[in-house]
Amino acid sequence: MPFRKPDNEGTRPTDVTETLVARGAAGAMAVAWDADQAVTALYATNYRPLVRLAAMLVRDVATAEEVVQEAFIAMHAGWRRLRDPDKALSYLRQAVVNRSRSVLRHRAVVEKYAPKGLPDAPSAELGAINELERSAVIDALARLPARQREALVLRYYADLSEAEIARAMGISRGAVKSHTARGMAALRNVLEQLS
Amino acid sequence: MTTDPDDKYGEILRRALHAEAARVEPAPDGLERIRAGIEQRSRRRLSRLQGWAPPFWLPGGWSRPLLAVAVTVLVVAVGVSAPQTIERISSAGRHGPAEDSGTPSAAAAGQGAAHLPGQAPHPPGQGHSLPPASADSPVSQTPGVSPSPTCPPAGRPTDEASLRPAPGDPQHTPPQCPQESPSPTAPEPEETTPTPPEEPPSTPSEEPPTPTPTDEPETTEEP
Numbered sequence: 001m002p003f004r005k006p007d008n009e010g011t012r013p014t015d016v017t018e019t020l021v022a023r024g025a026a027g028a029m030a031v032a033w034d035a036d037q038a039v040t041a042l043y044a045t046n047y048r049p050l051v052r053l054a055a056m057l058v059r060d061v062a063t064a065e066e067v068v069q070e071a072f073i074a075m076h077a078g079w080r081r082l083r084d085p086d087k088a089l090s091y092l093r094q095a096v097v098n099r100s101r102s103v104l105r106h107r108a109v110v111e112k113y114a115p116k117g118l119p120d121a122p123s124a125e126l127g128a129i130n131e132l133e134r135s136a137v138i139d140a141l142a143r144l145p146a147r148q149r150e151a152l153v154l155r156y157y158a159d160l161s162e163a164e165i166a167r168a169m170g171i172s173r174g175a176v177k178s179h180t181a182r183g184m185a186a187l188r189n190v191l192e193q194l195s
Numbered sequence: 196m197t198t199d200p201d202d203k204y205g206e207i208l209r210r211a212l213h214a215e216a217a218r219v220e221p222a223p224d225g226l227e228r229i230r231a232g233i234e235q236r237s238r239r240r241l242s243r244l245q246g247w248a249p250p251f252w253l254p255g256g257w258s259r260p261l262l263a264v265a266v267t268v269l270v271v272a273v274g275v276s277a278p279q280t281i282e283r284i285s286s287a288g289r290h291g292p293a294e295d296s297g298t299p300s301a302a303a304a305g306q307g308a309a310h311l312p313g314q315a316p317h318p319p320g321q322g323h324s325l326p327p328a329s330a331d332s333p334v335s336q337t338p339g340v341s342p343s344p345t346c347p348p349a350g351r352p353t354d355e356a357s358l359r360p361a362p363g364d365p366q367h368t369p370p371q372c373p374q375e376s377p378s379p380t381a382p383e384p385e386e387t388t389p390t391p392p393e394e395p396p397s398t399p400s401e402e403p404p405t406p407t408p409t410d411e412p413e414t415t416e417e418p
Binding site: 036039040043047048051052053055056061064065068069070072073076077130131133134136137138141152153156157184187188191192194 | 208212220221222232233
């Protein structure tokens with residue numbers, strides 16, 4: 001999992017983890033990074049996972065890429081204001097969640113006045129069982145409220161802790177629990193049929 | 196946070212999410228886009244700063260500072276010239292009140308002078324106040340201001356005097372014109388000519404009472 005927190009020992013060593021551990025060990029070096037170097041390094045290790053995370057939220061790869069790119073640009077602009085450069089990944093993740101939320105809000109307005117099919121509606125044309133399961137789950141997930149979907153994606157895809165989810169969503173841990181429980185309850189009917 | 200392995204629903208969800216995410220493959224030019232966006236943003240910020248700068252830095256924007264300097268110079272000039280003007284006003288006010296007080300007094304003196312020839316014989320009961328008034332008439336002439344004030348106000352009192360003493364002295368009332376007033380008083384100044392050097396200081400003291408007798412007779416006469 002690319003979004004494993006560096007403090008969590010015993011987790012799978014991913015690129016993000018290695019990078020953040022290395023940066024934590026050499027904090028001065030991380031601070032010495034300028035914005036361009038930070039963008040380059042964080043892009044190499046986190047761009048793809050972040051795009052996938054955004055794609056889970058906005059259900060559109062192109063839009064997800066734009067969201068992540070804007071997050072990188074914003075991080076570059078505010079790099080000097082970043083108190084702790086080690087939290088750059090957390091900042092990026094939070095920016096991705098917020099921008100995905102904005103995209104979904106804008107899309108809801110657009111779809112309200114021009115109701116059309118989503119550009120990348122999940123397809124079950126392959127006919128495989130996993131594919132059916134995936135499409136069914138993704139469809140059910142897409143019908144959830146945004147907060148519940150965010151909580152579930154951040155937990156079951158990004159594998160974040162409640163505290164990290166709360167920070168990324170800008171809500172309390174109790175609210176994270178609530179959103180997660182409600183989302184799982186809403187998905188339960190679909191998941192029961194698949195299990 | 197590690198999910199419970201028994202949570203089969205969670206596992207199903209996790210599997211589905213990863214399968215969906217595995218299908219997502221971002222474009223390889225992401226970094227170039229990010230860098231282009233960063234450059235564009237920096238350009239936009241720079242252009243925004245340049246857009247704000249002209250009013251303060253570019254030559255075309257010197258109108259505001261020039262205007263401010265001009266206003267400052269104007270205020271300073273007014274502040275510097277104000278004391279002089281105030282002094283002028285105050286000095287004029289010092290002489291002015293004397294003149295102003297003199298003008299009514301002179302006017303009153305003029306009235307008195309105008310009245311004197313006509314009233315000196317007319318109200319004999321007030322003759323005590325009138326003789327000094329008669330002495331004022333040459334004194335009022337000595338400052339040289341008296342003729343000018345006597346002339347305009349002389350017309351007014353002459354009318355009043357001409358209306359009242361008219362029945363008493365029909366002959367004196369017409370000659371109360373300013374030109375003719377010296378002529379009847381001419382014999383009297385000859386008598387008072389020795390007094391002028393003594394009386395000029397007394398004239399200002401006597402001028403104020405002069406209006407009072409002129410007014411008093413009116414008030415006294417009315418009842």
